[in-house]
Amino acid sequence: EVHLVESGGGLVQPGGSLRLSCAASGFTFSSYWMHWVRQAPGKGLVWVSRINSDGDTTSYADSVKGRFTISRDNAKNTLSLQMNSLRAEDTAVYFCASGGAVRPGDYWGQGTLVTVSS
Amino acid sequence: QSALTQPRSVSGSPGQSVTISCTGTSSDVGGYNYVSWHQQHPGKAPKLMIYDVTKRPSGVPDRFSGSKSGNTASLTISGLQAEDEADYYCCSYAGGYTLVFGGGTKLTVL
Numbered sequence: 307e308v309h310l311v312e313s314g315g316g317l318v319q320p321g322g323s324l325r326l327s328c329a330a331s332g333f334t335f336s337s338y339w340m341h342w343v344r345q346a347p348g349k350g351l352v353w354v355s356r357i358n359s360d361g362d363t364t365s366y367a368d369s370v371k372g373r374f375t376i377s378r379d380n381a382k383n384t385l386s387l388q389m390n391s392l393r394a395e396d397t398a399v400y401f402c403a404s405g406g407a408v409r410p411g412d413y414w415g416q417g418t419l420v421t422v423s424s
Numbered sequence: 425q426s427a428l429t430q431p432r433s434v435s436g437s438p439g440q441s442v443t444i445s446c447t448g449t450s451s452d453v454g455g456y457n458y459v460s461w462h463q464q465h466p467g468k469a470p471k472l473m474i475y476d477v478t479k480r481p482s483g484v485p486d487r488f489s490g491s492k493s494g495n496t497a498s499l500t501i502s503g504l505q506a507e508d509e510a511d512y513y514c515c516s517y518a519g520g521y522t523l524v525f526g527g528g529t530k531l532t533v534l
Contacts, residue, residue: 351515351525353515353525405472409460410515411462411472412472414469417469
């Protein structure tokens with residue numbers, strides 16, 4: 307059975323940093339593109355970033371470009387999102403999702419909540 | 425990277441059919457056959473229902489179907505069931521190595 311389990315969320319002050327992780331199991335992690343998608347409280351899904359199976363191709367939404375960095379460790383079946391210079395508008399549940407280059411969400415994690423507030 | 429446009433809500437009675445639209449531009453929905461649809465029940469993780477405009481992942485009932493015409497994609501759910509009540513989001517490749525979601529549609533089964 308496929309499992310994606312996010313961790314690392316919490317409360318952080320504006321301007322601070324946080325690193326999210328996503329532990330994958332039940333599928334060949336190294337064969338799939340991975341995505342981060344976020345959802346602000348009571349709002350819709352917003353695509354954040356993606357990384358290819360080898361980890362050498364990444365892309366970002368304009369709203370996080372230059373502040374967030376996606377990475378993966380295929381040996382540990384782990385996806386990460388380093389978030390710097392956090393803003394109040396980054397407050398959201400962050401989901402990791404497996405998929406293809408243009409298709410997030412073959413499988414989704416349950417999400418981890420990030421709250422940016424002083 | 426403007427969000428795709430979806431109706432805020434749609435409704436239908438059990439057994440009926442409903443269609444949810446997703447309107448973008450020639451730079452996203454209209455430019456690529458890479459539209460996916462995701463179902464989300466309250467407090468739950470989303471679930472992929474349709475990808476590449478018309479394809480259904482294994483395990484998704486054939487009551488769910490997707491289509492596209494020009495800059496508008498559509499998700500049709502036939503034979504509505506109570507468990508179909510959820511939020512539905514479209515997603516499209518938007519060029520420039522980015523993706524964009526729609527604002528979401530709340531489906532109510534009357």
